[in-house]
Amino acid sequence: xxxxxxxxxxxxxxxxxxxxxxxxxxxxxxxxxxxxxxxxxxxxxxxxxxxxxxxxxxxxxxxxxxxxxxxxxxxxxxxxxxxxxxxxxxxxxxxxxxxxxxxxxxxxxxxxxxxxxxxxxxxxxxxxxxxxxxxxxxxxxxxxxxxxxxxxxxxxxxxxxxxxxxxxxxxxxxxxxxxxxxxxxxxxxxxx
Amino acid sequence: xxxxxxxxxxxxxxxxxxxxxxxxxxxxxxxxxxxxxxxxxxxxxxxxxxxxxxxxxxxxxxxxxxxxxxxxxxxxxxxxxxxxxxxxxxxxxxxxxxxxxxxxxxxxxxxxxxxxxxxxxxxxxxxxxxxxxxxxxxxxxxxxxxxxxxxxxxxxxxxxxxxxxxxxxxxxxxxxxxxxxxxxxxxxxxxxxxxxxxxx
Numbered sequence: 001x002x003x004x005x006x007x008x009x010x011x012x013x014x015x016x017x018x019x020x021x022x023x024x025x026x027x028x029x030x031x032x033x034x035x036x037x038x039x040x041x042x043x044x045x046x047x048x049x050x051x052x053x054x055x056x057x058x059x060x061x062x063x064x065x066x067x068x069x070x071x072x073x074x075x076x077x078x079x080x081x082x083x084x085x086x087x088x089x090x091x092x093x094x095x096x097x098x099x100x101x102x103x104x105x106x107x108x109x110x111x112x113x114x115x116x117x118x119x120x121x122x123x124x125x126x127x128x129x130x131x132x133x134x135x136x137x138x139x140x141x142x143x144x145x146x147x148x149x150x151x152x153x154x155x156x157x158x159x160x161x162x163x164x165x166x167x168x169x170x171x172x173x174x175x176x177x178x179x180x181x182x183x184x185x186x187x188x189x190x191x192x
Numbered sequence: 193x194x195x196x197x198x199x200x201x202x203x204x205x206x207x208x209x210x211x212x213x214x215x216x217x218x219x220x221x222x223x224x225x226x227x228x229x230x231x232x233x234x235x236x237x238x239x240x241x242x243x244x245x246x247x248x249x250x251x252x253x254x255x256x257x258x259x260x261x262x263x264x265x266x267x268x269x270x271x272x273x274x275x276x277x278x279x280x281x282x283x284x285x286x287x288x289x290x291x292x293x294x295x296x297x298x299x300x301x302x303x304x305x306x307x308x309x310x311x312x313x314x315x316x317x318x319x320x321x322x323x324x325x326x327x328x329x330x331x332x333x334x335x336x337x338x339x340x341x342x343x344x345x346x347x348x349x350x351x352x353x354x355x356x357x358x359x360x361x362x363x364x365x366x367x368x369x370x371x372x373x374x375x376x377x378x379x380x381x382x383x384x385x386x387x388x389x390x391x392x
Contacts, residue, residue: 022221022367023291026300029216071276074294075268082264114217114298121294166382170213171375178371185368 004135010191011139017115018147019181024115028148029173031106033159038152042145044106046138048088049116052081053137056120057130077120085111115144151180195320198313202324208301209332209374210381215301218292219333220370226349229337231285233330235278235293237323239270240302244322247310254311263306264297271296301329340364340373 017023031041056077064070089107093100110116119140123133154176163172208214218236222228246266247254254262275293278286286293296302305325310318338348344364346354363369 020367022370023217023295025216025220026214029213071272074272074275074297075265077294078264078268078297079261082261111298114295117298118291118295121291125291164379166386167375167379168382171378171382174371174375174378178368178375181366181368181371182363185366 004132006191007132007135008139011136012143012146013184013187014191016143016147016184017118017140018144019177019184021118023118024113024144027109027113027115028144028151028177029170031109032148032152032155032173035149035152035156037106038148039145040102041106041109042141042148043102044110045113045115045144046141048081048085048107048110049119049141049144050134050137051088052084052116053119053123053133054130055084056080057123057128057133060124061130073121073124077117081116081120082111115140147180147184151177154180195316198309198317199320199324201321202326202328203331204328206325207328207332207381208325209329209336210378212301212304213378214304215299215329216374217295218299219336220367220374222289222292223333223337223340223370224344224365225288225341226334226337228285228288229334230330231278231282232289232292233326233333235274235289236296236299236301236329237326238274239267239296240305240326240329241319241322242270243267243302243306244310244318245315247306248313248315248318251311259311260303260307263303263311267302267306268297301325336370336374336377339377340369344369 011017015021018025018028027041027045031037059076059080060070060073064073064076085107089100092107119137123136128136155173158172158176167175202208204211206212209216209219215236218232222232243263243266247263250262271294274296275286278289278293305321309321313321342348342353343361345360346352346358364373
């Protein structure tokens with residue numbers, strides 16, 4: 001139990017994927033212009049990452065490892081993720097049109113979100129158990145969502161302020177993200 | 193001439209890092225040292241050239257609807273090759289780049305060039321485009337790596353530039369510093385382009 005709590009604290013705050021490990025920057029910069037879209041994207045990411053990590057972990061442990069073909073992991077993982085995202089999209093569309101309305105447009109984007117693949121690869125590398133993998137995936141995606149929503153809030157304010165012309169757009173967004181990352185550095189003593 | 197143009201395109205006009213703002217994760221995460229930039233850049237260049245070549249050769253056979261899935265499988269195959277080769281021959285760099293090697297699969301530059309260029313143009317142009325984009329990417333991240341290594345460590349490629357008395361500027365090496373350094377570089381590129389556009 002203690003280890004699980006440490007994994008959560010570590011992935012959400014200390015080793016936040018976006019701000020400390022710099023993984024998943026494209027959606028972080030791309031869908032952070034409005035808080036609403038950031039929330040939608042965040043929810044979709046939490047759902048997909050947790051699901052994808054459990055599926056890839058199971059595949060790796062029970063199929064790739066016994067057959068000694070672990071070198072296939074990159075290809076297998078990315079295919080699983082792509083198929084899974086499509087499948088989730090279809091299921092949500094059939095079962096819950098309301099949820100589809102909210103998450104629909106974000107789902108295809110998630111295939112190319114490096115967070116998803118990174119979580120799958122890292123959990124296998126660290127030889128986590130199934131429960132640890134799920135908790136790690138959950139923590140990571142919550143951390144991603146937290147960073148995304150915070151950043152979207154700042155960018156909304158930023159869009160109203162005056163910025164030197166050559167720094168408009170991505171340049172100022174990156175510097176802002178840098179400051180946010182520095183702020184998250186304050187959590188680093190939390191987990192050893 | 194147009195092949196040359198396709199090649200040169202990636203260096204400035206459509207530089208993947210500074211102009212298209214693609215492949216940000218790899219750009220910022222591994223550039224704590226200049227040598228990592230070269231390793232990452234060349235690995236991505238190899239994948240980019242090979243995937244552009246294969247996609248371009250097969251562009252008339254691949255059905256429209258499943259093209260993205262096909263691109264991903266092609267790219268993942270080459271990434272696996274790079275991963276295994278680097279682990280065998282360049283173990284140190286492989287260890288430094290870590291999880292970012294498998295992550296080349298989802299590096300947006302590669303799939304973007306497959307979709308936007310290789311699936312539409314002949315083989316020669318596609319290879320030129322892949323090479324240009326890849327080298328443009330390599331140079332950009334190596335420059336970023338040099339700046340961060342110099343400020344954070346006083347060295348470039350492990351060669352001491354600032355003497356021992358240099359107080360290391362730690363900010364340059366931590367993730368926050370990566371964001372800020374890239375932001376400043378982007379702003380500078382925009383300024384230069386503004387000036388160039390103003391003249392021409």
